[in-house]
Amino acid sequence: MNGLTGAGPARTRAFLGAGLVLVSCLSVQASAALASTLFDRLGAPAVAGLRQLCAALVLMVLVRPRVRGHTRQEWAGMVVYGAAMAVMNVAYYGAVGHLPLGVAATLLFLGPFVVAVASARAWREALLPAVGLVGVVLVTEPGGTVAWAGIAFGLLSALALACYTVFAQRVGRASSGLEGLAVSVGISALLLLPFSLPAAPIVNGSDWGLVAVSGVVGVALAFTLDFRAVKMAGAKVVATLFSLDPLMGALIGALALAESLSAPVLVGMGLIVSAGAMATWRAERLPVSPMPSSTDHP
Secondary structure (H helix, E strand, O other): OOOOOOHHHHHHHHHHHHHHHHHHHHHHHHHHHHHHHHHHHHOHHHHHHHHHHHHHHHHHHHHOOOOOOOOHHHHHHHHHHHHHHHHHHHHHHHHHHHOOHHHHHHHHHHHHHHHHHHOOOOHHHHHHHHHHHHHHHHHHOOOOOOOHHHHHHHHHHHHHHHHHHHHHHHHHHOOOOOHHHHHHHHHHHHHOHHHHHHHHHHOOHHHHHHHHHHHHHHHHHHHHHHHHHHHHHOHHHHHHHOOHHHHHHHHHHHHHHOOOOOHHHHHHHHHHHHHHHHHHHHHHHOOOOOOOOOOOOO
8 A cells, every 4th residue: 555646546536526426416406306396486597596696605604715816717717607507507497497307407418428528538438428328318218298498498508517517627726625616606696686686575484495405405515516526536527427417307306206217217327327437437547637727727
């Protein structure tokens, strides 16, 4: 045993990152199911804005990020990261309002799937996200009448999640802790104020409880876990592991609606978990979040 060098530490970091992504996926899907109960009264954009505001307040109190001292490039990264969060939340909730949770999560996964494939250095590395995507399709069992508005929202959420995945790594390189994340969530909350402020007066006490729990669990906790996972395992591995989101959506949907899981769904779950595990196992061969340099930022 000769210290923390070589493949061992890289693999350990990858497995720790995978665990963080697993908890993050569960947090996102559970909070989405919880927040969806408010869509009829408040609307999906308002719910997204209110929970983002709650998350921003929590992170600002806990992290107390500095506002001064950031370079122009760092601010650009945090603004894009925050904008991606805002668009992703509104679009995903819009998709959930029109589609089953599992189908919406499938469309969301298309974003990090593209990131994983685009960053592959060889065709073999593209096989794992492809296997995960096949599993996603089997889990969600799409069919029936097509809700085009939901699909449009889902594709927009996928694009936003792709940007979110990439800029989580860039902002992470420029920040030693959670400061960049806290500022980005604050920017996201500011961008969503046109939706959240008009809805605030009609939110009652129990609604505020749901919004607060959804914001803390689905944004503050989930985004913090994603942020840490990207710094541990890199954007490509985390992008592949985001295939767990549809798996969690299918499971939560089954539990909430007392639905049984069919054979194709079980096969899809196996493919998703296998792809995620293989991506984690191979991570020791990948460069993991190098220290920041002046060329690391857009």
